[in-house]
Amino acid sequence: MFEDEDMCEIINNMKVTITTANERGSGTDDPIKLYIGEHTWELDHPFCDDFEKGKTDVFDLDIPEGLTSDWFQYFCIKKELDIRSDKWQLRRVIVEINDRVIYDSSDIEFWFESSKSTWCAKDFFYGKCRGNVSPDFDVKH
Secondary structure: OOOOOOOOOEOOOEEEEEEEOOOOOOOOOOOEEEEEOOEEEEEOOOOOOOOOOOOEEEEEEOOOOOOEHHHOOOEEEEEOOOOOOOOEEEEEEEEEEOOEEEEEOOOOOEEEEOOEOEEEOOOOOOOOOOOOOOOOOOOOO
16 A cells, blocks of 8 residues: 555545445435545535435545545544435445545445444555544434
8 A cells, every 4th residue: 555554645536436225215315424534525416316226426525635544544424314214225335545446345235224324434444544443423422
């Protein structure tokens, strides 16, 4: 990945590909957000139906200046709004950084429902400069 494992990579471009399952009722119209460390992106193509049943959506993310691989403490996808009436089934996630695939989840088959509004990639190890930490978005305080 890096010539020197203690060095963090500067991120110039990042693309995230999300595939929604092809099961009945697996699509959603609710907002979907991507969390990487302290950075958040809303995954949305204006005037398009994102996250429809059986559809693959590709998002080229705006990269904040100075973003490096050490920000990747976790990689999570969160479904916003009313999770009870509008479920969503995530099938696959591909992450490309600096024009190379650094993560491909294969078959996730995760249902966002009831108390499960967040999926975190536990096997995502890119940029381990700070270590891999998963936030607990679903804990009720």
